Amino acid sequence: MTEPIEQAHAEHLAATLKALADPARLRLLSLVASSADQEACVCDLIEPVGLSQPTVSHHLKVLTEAGFLSRSKRGTWAYYRLRPEALTGVADFLTV
Amino acid sequence: MTEPIEQAHAEHLAATLKALADPARLRLLSLVASSADQEACVCDLIEPVGLSQPTVSHHLKVLTEAGFLSRSKRGTWAYYRLRPEALTGVADFLTV
Numbered sequence: 547m548t549e550p551i552e553q554a555h556a557e558h559l560a561a562t563l564k565a566l567a568d569p570a571r572l573r574l575l576s577l578v579a580s581s582a583d584q585e586a587c588v589c590d591l592i593e594p595v596g597l598s599q600p601t602v603s604h605h606l607k608v609l610t611e612a613g614f615l616s617r618s619k620r621g622t623w624a625y626y627r628l629r630p631e632a633l634t635g636v637a638d639f640l641t642v
Numbered sequence: 643m644t645e646p647i648e649q650a651h652a653e654h655l656a657a658t659l660k661a662l663a664d665p666a667r668l669r670l671l672s673l674v675a676s677s678a679d680q681e682a683c684v685c686d687l688i689e690p691v692g693l694s695q696p697t698v699s700h701h702l703k704v705l706t707e708a709g710f711l712s713r714s715k716r717g718t719w720a721y722y723r724l725r726p727e728a729l730t731g732v733a734d735f736l737t738v
């Protein structure tokens with residue numbers, strides 16, 4: 547953040563930060579990030595956060611749309627994998 | 643983010659990220675961060691963001707309350723200085 551950012555960049559970054567700015571989503575992201583291979587089945591995320599499956603799936607969708615997770619379907623369940631470069635992109639902006 | 647975060651930590655971090663997740667506030671923060679000594683008079687921030695003084699002051703208050711800026715009054719104007727350690731705290735969490 548060594549120079550002023552433009553409106554378009556600010557709008558994109560604000561939308562990305564908004565996707566992160568939720569306690570349940572931060573917990574889900576940290577659960578995926580700390581899983582083996584930084585990947586987790588939605589079925590293993592429900593109990594630790596103590597929310598219903600539809601709510602967990604909604605939060606995972608928001609994180610996926612913001613670029614923090616990628617989703618793949620294997621059998622009955624959806625698996626989510628961390629996209630660390632998305633986090634790095636935000637962290638780099640915040641480094642002064 | 644190498645281990646799951648607890649609910650209380652997640653709530654605090656979400657509130658901090660919410661303060662950042664606004665285009666005008668990101669632009670104001672980047673303007674302060676790129677000023678000499680990472681400090682700026684509110685009077686110099688109004689024109690670059692193209693918002694009214696009350697609106698700019700409101701956004702600066704939110705950023706100050708979230709810990710990203712410190713405020714001091716000198717004469718007629720308020721001056722805002724970056725607290726880089728607050729940004730580092732968020733960036734560190736996002737580093738995986």
